[in-house]
Amino acid sequence: MAVKLxxxxxxxxxEFASPQDSAQEQKVREAFKKLSxxxxxxxxxxxxxxxxxxxxxxxxxxxxxxxxxxxATAAGDWDYGPGELNVPEQTALAxxxxxxxxxxxxxxxxxxxxxxxxxQPLHFLCDGQLDRYPTIPVFxxxxxxxxxxxxxxxxxxxxxxxxxxxxxxxxERVLVLGTGGLSHDPPTPQMGSVPPEVEEFLICGxxxxxxxxxxxxxxxxxxxxxxxxxxxxxxxPLNPEWDIALLEKFKNADFAALEAMTEAEIRRDGGRGGQExxxxxxxxxxxxxxxxxxxxxxxxxxxxxxxxGFGIVSAELK
Numbered sequence: 023m024a025v026k027l028x029x030x031x032x033x034x035x036x037e038f039a040s041p042q043d044s045a046q047e048q049k050v051r052e053a054f055k056k057l058s059x060x061x062x063x064x065x066x067x068x069x070x071x072x073x074x075x076x077x078x079x080x081x082x083x084x085x086x087x088x089x090x091x092x093x094a095t096a097a098g099d100w101d102y103g104p105g106e107l108n109v110p111e112q113t114a115l116a117x118x119x120x121x122x123x124x125x126x127x128x129x130x131x132x133x134x135x136x137x138x139x140x141x142q143p144l145h146f147l148c149d150g151q152l153d154r155y156p157t158i159p160v161f162x163x164x165x166x167x168x169x170x171x172x173x174x175x176x177x178x179x180x181x182x183x184x185x186x187x188x189x190x191x192x193x194e195r196v197l198v199l200g201t202g203g204l205s206h207d208p209p210t211p212q213m214g215s216v217p218p219e220v221e222e223f224l225i226c227g228x229x230x231x232x233x234x235x236x237x238x239x240x241x242x243x244x245x246x247x248x249x250x251x252x253x254x255x256x257x258x259p260l261n262p263e264w265d266i267a268l269l270e271k272f273k274n275a276d277f278a279a280l281e282a283m284t285e286a287e288i289r290r291d292g293g294r295g296g297q298e299x300x301x302x303x304x305x306x307x308x309x310x311x312x313x314x315x316x317x318x319x320x321x322x323x324x325x326x327x328x329x330x331g332f333g334i335v336s337a338e339l340k
Contacts, residue, residue: 023191026064027309027337028057029200029272029302032142033328034100034239035246042250046323046332053320053334054146060336061147064195068113069157070182070308071140071199072301074164079135082213082225087170088126088178090118091134091159096152099235102141108153117158117185124181126174134159135228139298143201155197164202164298165210166224172303173281179304183311200305202298204265204331205324207258209245210294242329250326258293260324265292265331268299272306272335273317295329306337314340 041047078097080089092114096103118130136159141152148154160182163169170178186196211220230238249257271279280303288296309315317337324331 023189023194023196024064025186025196025198025309025312025339026066027198027200027305027315028061028147028335029305030054030143030334031204031330031332032139032201033206033325033330033332034138034142035243035328037101038243039246039327041325041327046325049321049323050325050332050334057320057334057336058147058149061197062149064197066155066197067193067195068110069155069197069199070117070160070186071144071157071201072160072162072179072304073136073140073143073199073201074298074301075137075139075161076165076208076210077224077227078137079228080161080163080166081227082166085163085166086129086161087163087174089129089131089134089161090114090121091136091161092118092130093132094134094136094159096141097135097137100138100142100239102138102145103152105152107136107157107159108155109158110156113156114158117182120185120188121178121181124184126178126181128178134161139201143199147199160304162300162304164300165294167212167285169285169297170300172283172300175300175303176277176281176307179307180311182304183308186308187312198305198308200302202301203292203296204268204299204333205261205292206295206330207293208295208329209241209257246327246329249329257329260326260331261291261293262324262331265322265324265333269319269322269333269335272302273319275306275310275315277307277310309337309339312339316340
C-alpha cells in the first residue's frame, strides 16, 4: 500500500483577483500544476480529504465538530461544482466504524454539501474533475465557535490513520488531503455579534438564491481588495511569521506543540480563517500514524488579494 499527503491553502479569490506581484500567483499555480501531475501518476484508489466549511453546508442548527460524508455533493459556491463527489459508501461507513472504535465520536451524513474548502483543492489537483477519484470528505469545524480542540482533531486524524492501516491491500494507493489556512481573516460573520437576520443565516442558511450568493461573494472580494491596499481595518493582516513557524511544526511532526494550540491563540495569530489549520493537523496525524514522514514545501506566499497566507506542501512516508 502506498500513501501520499498533500496539504494546501485555499482561496476562492484565486479566480476573481490577481496579486499585484504576478510572481506570487505563478508560484502557487505552478505548485498545483506539479502536484496535479503527481496525483495523476499516483492514480489514487482512495482520497481522504479533511476540510472546513464556510457556512455553505454546515450551520448552527446542528454543528458537529467532525462529520464524514457517506454521500456528498458540491455546494456549488464560487463556481466549484455543483455535482456529486465520488464517495465509496461502504468504505466511508467502514471508516466511520473504525473512527468510532478508536474512541473518536464523529457525525456522518448521507447528504453532505462540500463547499470550496473541499472542492477547490480537488478541482486543482484532479484536472477539474471533482468525481475523478473515489473520495471520502471529512468535515472539521473551523468556522463556528466553539470549535474542537486541536488535541481532539489530531486524535481524529490518528483514528483515520488506523483505518488506512487496516486496509492493508497491496495495490491500495491512498491520498490524504488537508485544506485550509494558513493565516487569513475573511469576513466570516460570527454568532453573537451580528443582527438577527444574519444570525438566522448562520443557523440555517442552506441553498441560498444565486443573487444572495453573489452578494455574499462580492463582500469577500471587496475585503481582499481593501486588504491589498493596506486597509487593515477590514481584516487581520496575514501573518507570515506564524505561518512559517507552523509549517516547521508540521515538517518536524511536532504534535505536542500542535496539540497545545488553543482556539483563542489561533484566532489572535492566524485570524478567523487560521482555525482551518485543524484540517492540516488531522491529515498529518493520519500520515504519522502510519510511520515517520518527510515533508516538502512547494510554495509559501502571503497574498493579501486572496486573503491568504498560501502554503502548499506534500509528504510521504520515509
